[in-house]
Amino acid sequence: MVTTSDASHLIVLIFGAAALLLWGTRMARTGITRAYGQEIRGLISSGLSNRLVAAGSGLASAAVLQSSMAVALFLASFTRLGAVSVATGLAVMLGADIGSAVVASLLTLNIKQLWPVLIAVGFVVHTAYDGRNAKGKQLGRVMLGLGLVLLALSALGVAAQNLSSSEVLQLVLVSLAGQNVLVIVIVALLTWLAHSSIAILLLVASMAAAGVLTTPELIVAIVLGINIGGGIPAILLTWSETVEARRIAVGNGLFRLLGAALAFAFIPDIAKLYAMMPEKSALAVIALHLAFNFCLVLLCLPIVGPIARLLATLIKPPENAPDDFGPKFINGNIVQYPPSLAISALLRETIRMIDLVEDMLGKSQVILMKGDRAQAGEVHHLDDRLDTLYEAIKSSATDLTREELEIGESRRAVDIISYAANLENAGDLIEKNLLDTVENKVKSSAQFSSEGEAEIIRLFGYVKETAHVAAGTAMSWELGNAQVLIGRKSEFKSLAKESLEKHLQRLRKREQKSLETSSFHLDLLGDLQRVNSLLCGIGYSVRQSHLP
Structure with a gap:
């Protein structure tokens, strides 16, 4: 049984580990974009010839960047140049959602014990190349970031193991059972606030692996909430961008919402399929997330054209806006x-x-x-x-x-x-x-x-x-x-x-x-x-x- 002092310690540990997880993913993503930003931009632009290839380039780019939101920001820069259509951009984002899920699955492998090596080597590389070689320094940053992510996951695993004996938490989880709409809304808000669906997904996977989350229907609802919340930051961050960038972000959010709505109707059936997977498996949660996004591609890729036309009628450019008064290329942050x-x-x-x-x-x-x-x-x-x-x-x-x-x-x-x-x-x-x-x-x-x-x-x-x-x-x-x-x-x-x-x-x-x-x-x-x-x-x- 968890005492009051133990509970306080666990809460601090969970919040600290979650913050470290967010910071580590951000550090790794920053290092990759600074070292290979132009190459990633070229990867995305080379995949704009057709929608299937576009989805593939989105998958690869998100896997490298560890974030579908980062891909959305790259696409925003292309829309300023008129280099990408809304339909193609939607295809890229569908692939990017799978790419971020692939990254999460790799991080759940049994490699957490490598965090000291990654941090030590990353520090040496970052220090050795500081002021001399930009790419070398950024590769050191990537290793430091990945090391922090693995350290955070190790800490979350320890915290989750201790939480499994918490009666209060069990009561909360029991009260949430059957409240799927409430669970989806809460998790979507948490994912939006964290600005990282991968971080929240890994947190949930750690809790499932520790036996804290065991109810299949609850886990399915949580995964749906993560997918809905994961589309919100891109919408907000691109709202001051070109109208095409806004349409792409909103369209991706609509796809996620549509997929979640369809899955919501079949939560009991999906939960039965999930229950067939090995118990206490972090990979099972990731597989569920990956399956959702794969089905989303199959469902939505054929309709990106009609959705793009619908978005054109819903989101229109400002009327009578002067063409060259005010910044065109540095809107937003x-x-x-x-x-x-x-x-x-x-x-x-x-x-x-x-x-x-x-x-x-x-x-x-x-x-x-x-x-x-x-x-x-x-x-x-x-x-x-x-x-x-x-x-x-x-x-x-x-x-x-x-x-x-x-x-x-x-x-x-x-x-x-x-x-x-x-x-x-x-x-x-x-x-x-x-x-x-x-x-x-x-x-x-x-x-x-x-x-x-x-x-x-x-x-x-x-x-x-x-x-x-x-x-x-x-x-x-x-x-x-x-x-x-x-x-x-x-x-x-x-x-x-x-x-x-x-x-x-x-x-x-x-x-x-x-x-x-x-x-x-x-x-x-x-x-x-x-x-x-x-x-x-x-x-x-x-x-x-x-x-x-």
Whole structure:
């Protein structure tokens, strides 16, 4: 019989072991995504050709990542690129649900005694490669995580053995017998709160192996609750993503709910089949979970097309939402993604900022050359958009730097923040200085000389071309592109100096148009030079990152 002090100790042990289990799975998953994030992304993308292959790629990816939720987040990044349809994404998620069950089955094998070896070797590998080899360090992290998982399962096994003699627990379990709906709801909520169906499944399997859970119908209801709750986190985490990502997550949740509803009607029959398995077997619980997800694939894979069409009518994109106002690629919590994907998303938003700066220059040039002052409002509007993107990039990149990143990843995140600030300054410079000069020139009705106008047009074009080079440099992060971009800073200075000398020659000749527009010409030279320099800033960061 369990005493009060023993009960308190067991409760602490169970909660501590459960927390260690969650942390260990998260650590292992983080290590895998950081070491092989691009390869896993390639694995998923290579399996998008047909639905059966897509389900297979989802299975393999979830088995590697130890989480179907992580696969859902990878899919969200593909939907931003338009690279995956909702129907194909649903097929991937069906396979991913099986993959996570396969991982759970492997962890129930009699390998718990290996935890000291995994932790010791993982620590040595992680320490040896720290700061030298990113993949080596992350492989050490994976071994540490798996070691913690096995340690947690060992502790849960001990706790479960002691719980088998608890009269209070037996009374609770007896009271839950026959209350299948209540059990499903409670377990679904616990799985959602834990954000890990594998962790809850392993906890239940440990209790079954220790003889704490012996009622087949109760175990079936618990497994159904785990499957329903396992789909909730992906729905919540992708709700701020693209509408396609939301449809995939909701569709996967609907599949789980549909499967659970059908299984609920046959709980007594399923319980009889479960009772035929060996008693006190953790693997029996895992096999039940695996069978549920395998049946779900057989049932739902043929109907992913109709379900995708149904979801398109139920979940519609926001009406009248501006296409390019606000972030497109960093919606939601960016730290959910592998650092490589998060940085790629930040860079894509940064390129959108470059495009906005170029648009501001183009509209300012239209005002200057055609006198169309109605475009001024558009310039102000573009600057507001630029500010919005800057705040989003700064916030997301700052959140990312708080995570444990490799040195290169952390430096790149900081470089992105710095360059985004450059672009925001460039926008302010155009809106407050250059546009003011342009509007004053239009108001004055003064005209540039033909030579002066040609020089200004050429310089505007040069800065807009610099924007193109900057965008390519930011996305490629290649040294050659960076050198070209840096060179454009000094090239513009030479062009501006040449224009200044020619302008002074015209002033010495007392050319009337040059005299009337001299202040405008000089102000535009200075403003364009500063904007060009700010655009070139990313080149220095790229060059620095390639230094030994």
